[in-house]
Amino acid sequence: MEDRKIKEFVKGRYSKIATNEEDSLECSCCGSTKENSIIKQAQAAGYTIEEIRSIPSDAVFGLGCGNPTALAEINQGEVVLDLGSGGGIDVFLAANKVGEDGKVIGVDMTPEMIETAIKNAKEGGYKNVEFKQGEIENLPVEDNSIDLIISNCVINLTPDKSKDYKEAFRVLKPDGRILVSDIVTDGEIPSEIRKNFQAWAECIAGALDKNEYIETIKKAGFSDVNVVSEKVFTEPNMDRRLVGKIISQQIKAIKKCECEKEQKY
Numbered sequence: 001m002e003d004r005k006i007k008e009f010v011k012g013r014y015s016k017i018a019t020n021e022e023d024s025l026e027c028s029c030c031g032s033t034k035e036n037s038i039i040k041q042a043q044a045a046g047y048t049i050e051e052i053r054s055i056p057s058d059a060v061f062g063l064g065c066g067n068p069t070a071l072a073e074i075n076q077g078e079v080v081l082d083l084g085s086g087g088g089i090d091v092f093l094a095a096n097k098v099g100e101d102g103k104v105i106g107v108d109m110t111p112e113m114i115e116t117a118i119k120n121a122k123e124g125g126y127k128n129v130e131f132k133q134g135e136i137e138n139l140p141v142e143d144n145s146i147d148l149i150i151s152n153c154v155i156n157l158t159p160d161k162s163k164d165y166k167e168a169f170r171v172l173k174p175d176g177r178i179l180v181s182d183i184v185t186d187g188e189i190p191s192e193i194r195k196n197f198q199a200w201a202e203c204i205a206g207a208l209d210k211n212e213y214i215e216t217i218k219k220a221g222f223s224d225v226n227v228v229s230e231k232v233f234t235e236p237n238m239d240r241r242l243v244g245k246i247i248s249q250q251i252k253a254i255k256k257c258e259c260e261k262e263q264k265y
Contacts, residue, residue, distance in 0.1 A: 003159035006200050007135075010157050011110055013201040017061060018087070018112035038062035042089075045152075046070060046181075055092040056120040065153040065203070065248035066181025069093040071228055077101040078147040081171065083136050083164075083180075084108055084154025088117035088129070094150065095129050105146075106131045107139060137163040141171040149178040153248075156183045156207045157200065165220035174257040178222070179250065184210040186232075187245040210247060222253035 042052055042060050046067030052060055069090050074080060074097040082091050085106025094104045106129065108114050117131045134140040136151075136158055149168050158164055168178055183203045199205035208216065217225050230249045238246075 006159050006197065006206070007109070009197040010201050014086070014110045015112045017063075018110060018116045047089075051093055054096060055089060056124040058116065058123075059087040059089045059092055059120045061087055061089075063153065064089075064181065065183055065231075066229075066250050068150040068152050068179045068181045068250065069097070071250055071252070072148055072150055072177075072179035074098060074148060075102075079145065080104045080148045080150060081139075081141060081146045082106045083139075083149060083151035083168070084157070085117060085131060086113050088120050088131070090150055090152055091117065091129050091131070092120070092124060092126060095126055098128065100128060102128060104129045105141065107134050107136065107141070109133065109135045137167060139167045139171055143170055144173050146171045147173055147176055149176070149180075151178075151180045151182070153181055153183060153203055155180065156203050159206065161208060161213070161216050162220065165217050165222070169221045169255055172255040174255060176255045178217075178253050179228075181248065181250050182213070183207045184213045184247050184249050185245050186210055186247055189245065190241050193239070193241070204242070204246060207246070210249065213249075214251070217251065217253050221255065223256040225251065225253040228252050 038060055039052060041062035043049065045064045063086060074094055076099045078098050079102065080094045080098060082094065082104065085091050085108045088106055091104045091106040098104060106117055111133055114131050114133045121129050121131070132140045136155065137160055149172060155161055155164050185207045193199045194205050196205055214225055228250045230247055232244060233246045233248065234243065
């Protein structure tokens with residue numbers, strides 16, 4: 001499968017979600033059914049009802065496989081970057097934590113999502129957020145400018161995870177950190193699923209093996225790479241060939257200061 005074709009299919013799918021042409025629950029990484037509400041799906045991913053009510057309602061699509069803002073230990077005054085920011089749910093939750101002296105930047109490749117997020121920011125009166133259109137493999141962000149990177153079930157949608165994490169490493173400040181919620185696999189996934197565009201958009205076909213995923217982060221230069229939580233999906237309507245093989249992981253890592261590395265030698 002060509003990388004560009006994958007990107008265009010995924011981009012088209014999420015464009016329709018942003019404009020309400022398609023039900024977001026149809027392609028949730030958590031495999032929810034139509035009967036589940038968007039709010040329930042967000043709660044299943046790890047968001048509290050208090051968090052959901054604290055941000056613009058149109059920022060919540062019921063997508064995602066975790067709640068990175070809950071585990072990232074976000075501090076006042078920090079600069080946070082959200083990879084694949086969608087309608088802005090994690091951007092707004094992070095903005096509430098960094099305060100007036102901090103800033104949160106959301107990057108998404110889908111123009112419709114960026115438009116939706118900007119509208120939500122205006123309606124919510126957020127002054128400390130910014131949304132930029134761009135791809136994770138080529139971030140529109142300066143070197144060494146970010147304290148914390150978060151992402152929620154988005155990196156698995158991209159064809160080149162190695163490039164994603166190298167870009168994340170580039171834009172982080174020394175001692176900057178990442179907290180990523182993402183889908184990984186444990187066991188072989190049938191080749192026909194791996195080649196299926198729909199399965200790519202549903203966060204399955206592009207998911208890496210869990211060990212390969214960790215190694216990809218380490219090879220990009222990150223240290224202290226740790227899985228802080230994980231969940232195996234066991235949805236009733238799941239393809240039986242995928243049962244027990246699809247996992248949501250929350251992963252932390254640090255961009256160690258070069259001076260610390262030099263002291264080891």
